[in-house]
Amino acid sequence: MQYRQLGASDLRVSEISLGSWLTYGVGVERDRARACLDRAFELGVNFIDTANVYGRGAAEEFLGEALSGRPRDSYVLATKLFFPMSDTDRGLSRAQVEKQLDASLRRLRTDHVDLYQCHRYDPDAPLDETMEALTRAVESGKVRYLGFSEWSPKNIRDALALPGARFVSSQPQYSLFWRRPEKEVIPLCAANGISQIVWSPLAQGVLTGKYRPGSPPPSDSRAASQEMGGFMERLTRPEVLDAVEKLRPIVAEAACSMAQFALAWVLREPNVASAIVGASRPEQLDDNVGASGLEIDPALFARAEEVAASALRVEA
Numbered sequence: 037m038q039y040r041q042l043g044a045s046d047l048r049v050s051e052i053s054l055g056s057w058l059t060y061g062v063g064v065e066r067d068r069a070r071a072c073l074d075r076a077f078e079l080g081v082n083f084i085d086t087a088n089v090y091g092r093g094a095a096e097e098f099l100g101e102a103l104s105g106r107p108r109d110s111y112v113l114a115t116k117l118f119f120p121m122s123d124t125d126r127g128l129s130r131a132q133v134e135k136q137l138d139a140s141l142r143r144l145r146t147d148h149v150d151l152y153q154c155h156r157y158d159p160d161a162p163l164d165e166t167m168e169a170l171t172r173a174v175e176s177g178k179v180r181y182l183g184f185s186e187w188s189p190k191n192i193r194d195a196l197a198l199p200g201a202r203f204v205s206s207q208p209q210y211s212l213f214w215r216r217p218e219k220e221v222i223p224l225c226a227a228n229g230i231s232q233i234v235w236s237p238l239a240q241g242v243l244t245g246k247y248r249p250g251s252p253p254p255s256d257s258r259a260a261s262q263e264m265g266g267f268m269e270r271l272t273r274p275e276v277l278d279a280v281e282k283l284r285p286i287v288a289e290a291a292c293s294m295a296q297f298a299l300a301w302v303l304r305e306p307n308v309a310s311a312i313v314g315a316s317r318p319e320q321l322d323d324n325v326g327a328s329g330l331e332i333d334p335a336l337f338a339r340a341e342e343v344a345a346s347a348l349r350v351e352a
């Protein structure tokens with residue numbers, strides 16, 4: 037496993053990291069979730085991403101228990117706040133930053149998180165109030181560094197103009213099928229000591245080639261799952277699955293797996309510090325971690341980008 041510096045922080049994170057959206061504490065049963073986490077560590081993953089809202093606290097609770105036997109300085113732990121935790125608890129106000137951070141620390145059974153992320157921008161909370169509260173969280177030692185997820189270039193610029201603690205990470209969706217961050221977010225972040233840690237780099241599994249056009253999704257896959265499959269409609273359209281079929285011969289020339297090709301493509305961007313994958317089985321991590329350090333001919337990436345772009349044009 038290779039490691040990259042996370043923005044202007046002293047954190048070094050594994051190029052492949054493990055996330056917990058939909059999976060741990062929710063759709064993947066406990067022993068299997070535990071096996072995934074253990075395998076990730078064996079393979080050199082040192083970076084775990086979660087959020088208070090994943091399973092409304094259940095993912096953090098799972099991780100709190102599963103991580104409790106490991107030295108706290110042997111992994112980098114990231115969580116987030118913003119989305120509703122109850123009818124009245126949501127957003128990035130001072131009161132919510134304080135309340136949600138303490139609740140996350142309790143569930144995670146730790147006295148600090150390495151990265152605390154604003155899961156979205158909150159138009160209802162004054163940005164200077166949010167940044168002051170986050171800065172105090174850093175000064176208190178409960179948080180080491182700050183990040184945001186899916187903020188617009190204007191949101192990012194506004195935050196950079198304020199005094200106090202600075203963001204070191206941005207968490208956008210990024211994959212061969214979702215390249216929006218390239219235009220503005222990545223250059224802006226690269227110029228300001230902010231790395232990308234990207235979500236759904238495998239397009240929720242679609243880029244692994246497991247979904248075939250015209251066939252029902254495999255019964256053990258996310259798309260077939262009642263609990264986990266609710267966000268995959270866009271990604272399992274025929275034109276997208278046809279494009280994945282066209283990627284196969286390109287990936288064959290690269291002599292790696294489909295998943296490794298898709299992750300290596302994300303990691304070709306130097307501003308990406310880590311690709312956050314989900315895993316429902318330990319073997320998926322063996323496959324995915326193989327992307328770290330993989331050298332792939334840029335000409336193959338260029339061909340893959342053309343194929344993916346054609347699917348997106350059809351979709352648009």
Ligand SMILES: NC(=O)c1ccc[n+]([C@@H]2O[C@H](COP(=O)([O-])OP(=O)(O)OC[C@H]3O[C@@H](n4cnc5c(N)ncnc54)[C@H](OP(=O)(O)O)[C@@H]3O)[C@@H](O)[C@H]2O)c1
Nearest residue numbers: 055056057235236237238239240241257258313314315316
């Ligand atoms: N900031 C945000 O708003 C946001 C949003 C979404 C996610 N995230 C973060 O990003 C993380 C990753 O998102 P994601 O789970 O959508 O990522 P992903 O890596 O694109 O998809 C993960 C899913 O694909 C399948 N898979 C993974 N590796 C595979 C392999 N080698 N072969 C076959 N199937 C494989 C598994 O599902 P099955 O086996 O069940 O098919 C797995 O759960 C989340 O856990 C979360 O931490 C953040």
